[in-house]
Structures are given as C-alpha cells and as structure tokens.
Amino acid sequence: MTSPYSVDLDKNPANFQPLSPLSFLSRAAMVFPDHVAIVHGAARITYREFYARSRRLASALHKAGIGKGDTVSVMLPNVPSMLEAHYGVPMVGAVLHSMNTRLDAAIIAFQLDHAEAKLVITDREFSAVMKEALELADVKPIIIDYDDHEFPQAGEKLGSIDYEDFLQSGDPEFEWKLPDNEWDAISLNYTSGTTGNPKGVVYHHRGAALLAQGNVITGSMAKHAVYLWTLPMFHCNGWCFPWTLSVIAGTHVCLRWVRQKPMWDAIADHGVTHLCGAPIVMSTLLSTPAAEKRDLDHQVEFFTAAAPPPESVLAAMKQEGFNVTHLYGLTETYGPAVVNDWKAEWDALPAAEQAVKKARQGVRYAALDDLTIRDPETMEELPWDGETIGEVMFRGNVVMKGYLKNREASDKAFAGGWFHSGDLGVRHPDGYIQLKDRSKDIIISGGENISSIEVEDTIHKHPAVAAVAVVARPDEKWGETPCAFVELKPDQSATAEDLIEWCREHLARYKCPRHVIFAEIPKTSTGKMQKFKLREMAKAI
Missing domain, CATH: 3.30.300.30 (ANL, C-terminal domain)
Structure with a gap:
C-alpha cells in the first residue's frame, strides 16, 4: 500500500536546497553588514566587506578559468586571505586545498601534483619552500603572491600578480550559487602520511555546513562571539570555524604567529570568548612572563585536542580564567567530532578525579550520527565496561567523502559501514570513550x-x-x-x-x-x- 506521504510531495527548489556553509556568510552580511567580521593587526573588516571580498575572489578565480572541481591550493597563515579563500574558492565550485605551513618542499610538491592544483595563493613568508616545491612539482599552476600589509614579509615574489590586485580584478557583486549537490567537494586536506605518501581527505558541502553549526552547539557560542585564531586554519579547515563564525556573525581575531604577548593582548583587548589549540598553546599562555599577562574580566572557553592536558595544566588554566574542554577527532571527521561534555555534578569531585574525567575523549557531537567501540575483525560492538579495548569508529554526515584517488584506502576505512579511526579505546559505562593507544603509532x-x-x-x-x-x-x-x-x-x-x-x-x-x-x-x-x-x-x- 502506498503511503499518502509519498504521493505528490516531491522535492522542488522551494522546499529543498543543498546544505552549504557558503550561505552563512551571505546571511551575516545582510543582517549585520557593519559588524566587524575580521580583526587583523590594525585592520578591521566588516561583514559587508568580508562578503564583497570573498565574491571578488570568486569572480577573479572565475576569470582565471577556475571552475567546478578545480583545486586551489593555499599556503597561508591565519590571515584574512585564508578566511576569504574558505568562501571565494567554493563559490565557483572549486575545491580549497590548505597546506600545512610547516611541511617540506617534497611533501608540498607531492600534494600539488596529487591534487592537480590549478592555482596557488602563497604568503611571501613561505616563498623559499614554495619556490623549491613548485620546481619539484609537475603541475604548473597560476601563482598569486599574498602580501600581508599588516605584517610585511620580505620573501621573494613567485608569481606575476599580488593577491590584492587579483581581488580588484574581481566583481564584488559576483553572482555565485550554491553547489548543485551538497555532496560536491568543498575542500581537500592531507593526512600526515603514516605509511608513505599522505592521503587526500575530501570534505563535502553538507558535512562542512553541519560541523560548522555543530561547533556553535558544542562551544555554546552566543551571537557575536569573538574567536582567536590560535589553531592553524590549515588543520582540517580550522575545524570548520572559518564557516562557524558566520553562523553567529562572530568576529575572527587573526593571529599570524602564536606568540605570548599578542595572545594575551588580543584576548583582553577584543574580549575573546573562544579559542582552540593543542597543549602547546596552553603552555605558551601559561609560561608568559607576568608583566605581559593581562587580567581577564571574563571566562574564556578553550578547546583542545591531541593528548589530554595534565592536571597541573588544567588547574593553572582555570586560575588564569580559561575553561578547558577536551575534544577528539581526525582529519577524516572534519576535525573534532567528539567532545568531553562536562557535567555539573563533576565540579564537586576532587581535582585529581576531575582530571581523570577531563582526560576522556567523550561523546559524539550533535552533528555526528554515531560513535562506537567495536572489534575491527568481527565488527561486534564491545561492552561499555571501561576495560574492553576495541577500535573507535564513526558514522555520520561529518565523515569525509573518502580519500582522493585512493579507492582501496577508502573501502578499507569504511569497511562494515563505519569509518575506522585506527585508534584503540574503551567505552565507559556512562558512554564516554577514552583512547588507550593509537594503532598507527x-x-x-x-x-x-x-x-x-x-x-x-x-x-x-x-x-x-x-x-x-x-x-x-x-x-x-x-x-x-x-x-x-x-x-x-x-x-x-x-x-x-x-x-x-x-x-x-x-x-x-x-x-x-x-x-x-x-x-x-x-x-x-x-x-x-x-x-x-x-x-x-x-x-x-
């Protein structure tokens, strides 16, 4: 018998549009055009300007022959052009490939060739390694040099046009459109390459949109939150925060280098509410000379992944005004997709017991459909006893499309209908997972x-x-x-x-x-x- 809910109730443009984080910026620019979107040195860029500059970039890329499925590679620190690339590149259907600024020339050359880069935007700070990489690579992309006018760099120019001049050739009213399919690729990020060349992890518009909104929920981010860029944007597209801030019309505070005094000054002067980073960022903050620290009149939410922070670090961060939340994820899950969601009753525990709780990786994001610990051979779910070790596995819309040009690796990663993380852990009776080892070392x-x-x-x-x-x-x-x-x-x-x-x-x-x-x-x-x-x-x- 045919259900009445399947008759004459079809998808059409009025009731179905592909999910994409690109729509977040257009809305923010319409609703809060004069709100400051980006702070960089002395520069202030409003949402009206941010949107216009992103559209200029898209237009200039279109004029340069960049279109759907083409790769635009960027070698940039946490500067405004990196944020603009997260919108301008996918606005023409192209795929953003953000490169780790700490890589050597050989790995960069491999990535450029594997990604078939058509255009490269590179900051002059990295011109030496990029020049070597481009000489090693087989591809011959268009080169755009980025000059940071707030923090000028003396590196050699590698291309024939400067980023700002390239932008000026574009139309601020460029008519971009959402992807035809939310499954279309939006970005490309490479793994570290544990057993040879790194694998190219492909994200889609749907996943980026969902995790960007998931960050708002996980981080309890209010409208106009202020986010400090201590996490490199090349890491999993900055855990999707370049798109997240547009959801709440927040302010990006760019930080070209993670240094002690600039961090404290930015947090105090701009009222930073959120930041992310590895344990080294916490250590950098805590080891700042007393004369360079600033008194904070508000609590700052700090999200950290990687190894769980020691009890002494957690206590010191709390004393300085930071609430630390432990996250976990992989490049293949758009960055963190698991959060150690803190429960109020745990505040009454002794410090040592709180540290034990803090060390756990946690539970799934709202944007992730399922998280499990299973036997990788039988695919049987293992007991929630805090002792039985199995493989951490993910399922949901914030799991990658797959590995670029590597069907064998993709099939292996998705065996049994779950994404296999390669990490080993246990699940506690309350459902929180905890890593015990990394199978890939x-x-x-x-x-x-x-x-x-x-x-x-x-x-x-x-x-x-x-x-x-x-x-x-x-x-x-x-x-x-x-x-x-x-x-x-x-x-x-x-x-x-x-x-x-x-x-x-x-x-x-x-x-x-x-x-x-x-x-x-x-x-x-x-x-x-x-x-x-x-x-x-x-x-x-």
Whole structure:
C-alpha cells in the first residue's frame, strides 16, 4: 500500500536546497553588514566587506578559468586571505586545498601534483619552500603572491600578480550559487602520511555546513562571539570555524604567529570568548612572563585536542580564567567530532578525579550520527565496561567523502559501514570513550601528527644504527614528543646529539626526537618490537 506521504510531495527548489556553509556568510552580511567580521593587526573588516571580498575572489578565480572541481591550493597563515579563500574558492565550485605551513618542499610538491592544483595563493613568508616545491612539482599552476600589509614579509615574489590586485580584478557583486549537490567537494586536506605518501581527505558541502553549526552547539557560542585564531586554519579547515563564525556573525581575531604577548593582548583587548589549540598553546599562555599577562574580566572557553592536558595544566588554566574542554577527532571527521561534555555534578569531585574525567575523549557531537567501540575483525560492538579495548569508529554526515584517488584506502576505512579511526579505546559505562593507544603509532606533538614510521626510517638510514623504534613521550609543553630507542651496530658509534642532528638534516624540525635512548629494544618471540614497553620506558625518563 502506498503511503499518502509519498504521493505528490516531491522535492522542488522551494522546499529543498543543498546544505552549504557558503550561505552563512551571505546571511551575516545582510543582517549585520557593519559588524566587524575580521580583526587583523590594525585592520578591521566588516561583514559587508568580508562578503564583497570573498565574491571578488570568486569572480577573479572565475576569470582565471577556475571552475567546478578545480583545486586551489593555499599556503597561508591565519590571515584574512585564508578566511576569504574558505568562501571565494567554493563559490565557483572549486575545491580549497590548505597546506600545512610547516611541511617540506617534497611533501608540498607531492600534494600539488596529487591534487592537480590549478592555482596557488602563497604568503611571501613561505616563498623559499614554495619556490623549491613548485620546481619539484609537475603541475604548473597560476601563482598569486599574498602580501600581508599588516605584517610585511620580505620573501621573494613567485608569481606575476599580488593577491590584492587579483581581488580588484574581481566583481564584488559576483553572482555565485550554491553547489548543485551538497555532496560536491568543498575542500581537500592531507593526512600526515603514516605509511608513505599522505592521503587526500575530501570534505563535502553538507558535512562542512553541519560541523560548522555543530561547533556553535558544542562551544555554546552566543551571537557575536569573538574567536582567536590560535589553531592553524590549515588543520582540517580550522575545524570548520572559518564557516562557524558566520553562523553567529562572530568576529575572527587573526593571529599570524602564536606568540605570548599578542595572545594575551588580543584576548583582553577584543574580549575573546573562544579559542582552540593543542597543549602547546596552553603552555605558551601559561609560561608568559607576568608583566605581559593581562587580567581577564571574563571566562574564556578553550578547546583542545591531541593528548589530554595534565592536571597541573588544567588547574593553572582555570586560575588564569580559561575553561578547558577536551575534544577528539581526525582529519577524516572534519576535525573534532567528539567532545568531553562536562557535567555539573563533576565540579564537586576532587581535582585529581576531575582530571581523570577531563582526560576522556567523550561523546559524539550533535552533528555526528554515531560513535562506537567495536572489534575491527568481527565488527561486534564491545561492552561499555571501561576495560574492553576495541577500535573507535564513526558514522555520520561529518565523515569525509573518502580519500582522493585512493579507492582501496577508502573501502578499507569504511569497511562494515563505519569509518575506522585506527585508534584503540574503551567505552565507559556512562558512554564516554577514552583512547588507550593509537594503532598507527601516531605521535601528536603541538597539534601536529608525526609518523613514528617516518622518523624510524630516517634514523635507520644513519650508518651507525642497527635498529630503532620511536614512540611518544609525554611532554608538558607539547603534549607528546618523539622518543627514539636505538641499537647501534657493533663496530659503530654515535651520540644522541649525532642522531638528532641527522634527523634535523632529513626531517622537518618538529618531527625530530627530543630524546634518544641507547638500549636493547624489547621484542616478542617473533621479533616484533614491543612498543607498549617502550612507552612505559619513555615515561620514566
């Protein structure tokens, strides 16, 4: 029998439109045209101007031949042009590829080629590494140089046109439209590359719109909230906050560099209500000389991912006026999609017990449909007993489309109808999950993912090294840092300083181990390195 609700009730333009975060900016510009959208140095950009500049960018890109499905790559810090790119690029149906500003030239070149970049916007601070990368890459994109007029950089110009001139060639009334399909790609972000080249994670308009609104709910963000950009926007599109602030007509306070005094000044002078960052951001705030700190007349919400903060850091942050909330997610989930939702009754617990609660990753965002701990082989859901370890899995609209040009990896990640995170954890009786290990041995240092395999491969190439294993060592400032355990060849010698310097010659500096321990590496009967023992050894150092 046909249901009456399926007869003559069809989708049409009046009752169905594709979800996209682009509509948030047009609304904010209409309702609050004179409200300050962006603060950058002495510059103030209203929502009217922000929208017009984004449309200019879209128009200029269109004139340059950029259209649906084309990739626009950007190498930019947290500056206004990065925010404009989050709107202007997808307004023409193109895909925004934000590159990590700490990458080396070879990885950048790989990403440019893999993404088939048609146009690149690059800040002059990064011209040296970008010049090398562009020489290595096979693609020959249009190059646009960004000059930060608030904080001028002396780097070489790589293209024939400046960003502001490029914008002026565009139309501030450019008639953009929503995507034909909310499943269309909006952005491309690369993983850290744990077993070779990084994988390209593709986001769609629907997911970006939902997580952008989910951030408002998770962060309890009121209208006109003020957000400080301590989190790099190249990280998972800044956890979708470039789109979130338009939902509530909030103010973006740009921060080109994460430095102590500018952070405190920005928080106090602009009334910052929210910021995000890795443990290193908390350490930077707390270690600021007393003379450079500012008294805050309001509580600031601080959202952190990566390794859970130590009890001492949580207490110090609270004393300084920050309420810390622990989040968890992956590049594949648009950034954090799990929150340690704090319960009022936990405030009565002793500090040590509160810290135990704070260390848990938590429960799903409202924008995520389901979160589970399962046996990755049988796909059976495991007990909520806080003890049975399984793989953390996600399901919902804020999970990526898949990996670009990598069907095999996508199929593996989505096996059984769930996204497999590769992280191992437990679920407590109250439903909150807690990570116990990372099956891929990823080290999260200062918010950056570091592949232990990559560091091991580099150290192993040293002529004196017979065997090496790299694990995470807890660090108060960075959250975690790489710690290398090394066995030398019988007839060779090397010091810890020698191996660290070797790494600095072959890796980005943040990937280099802080500690090198010369010791016999514990192994199983089959010769497999027992990294769980090494982690315990690293903690004891």
